[in-house]
Amino acid sequence: MYDSSLSTLIFHELMNGKVINRTVLNNSGEFTANPLFKEVMENLKDYRTQYEMSGCEFIDESEFIFIRDRASSRDDLKTDITMKACILLLILGKYINENNYRLSKLTEPSGGITRADIEAIQEEEDTVELIEKAKLKSDLHAEIKNVLVNRNIMLEKPSEESYILSDAGRAFFTEVIESYV
Structure with a gap:
């Protein structure tokens, strides 16, 4: 089951053109697991469906996640x-x-x-x-x-x-x- 508070943060990150990385820097400047990435990976099917229904291409790599407009062709990614x-x-x-x-x-x-x-x-x-x-x-x-x-x-x-x-x-x-x- 998805976490609605994390889902809201994920939505804002992705809709504002940001990438969600597997790791982030903690206050000590060390890499640590990103709870947003973990939330998406644990509910990947739901998140993929949500963004694809909104006309986005949901890109999930092993290290990061982002969305892009599905209307643009793969060859036209040079924004x-x-x-x-x-x-x-x-x-x-x-x-x-x-x-x-x-x-x-x-x-x-x-x-x-x-x-x-x-x-x-x-x-x-x-x-x-x-x-x-x-x-x-x-x-x-x-x-x-x-x-x-x-x-x-x-x-x-x-x-x-x-x-x-x-x-x-x-x-x-x-x-x-x-x-x-």
Whole structure:
């Protein structure tokens, strides 16, 4: 049986374009099980039916859940937000690679992209050009917060202003990198 209070939270998350990840960061900055994800997985058939009846495609992966408009074809998934997310993930990956950081800076609670990192990224000449061509706001930090953090693709570490990829973020990052390699 579903939990109505969790169901309401799930509805708001999904309808606002957010991803529900298998794990979230707790107050100590460690990964912990996400009760929203657990609720959906325990009542998957009911949730899938609910969103499909509302005209949504319900995407449940082993690490995350999201919905998208069923009316759009699978080939037409390059929405403005999707493209911005891909570009931002590529920019972050480029920064990690060019500065010889380990991938764990993006993926592990012990790492994290800091505001100073974002400012350094924004000052790179080729990044400025990418930001202009992609029609991103000149404030890269605001774009990362709006496109990646607010949609749960990246998680903000509670004790500091730094960000790591969520379960969905790691999957999307891998997909983006494989597409462009």
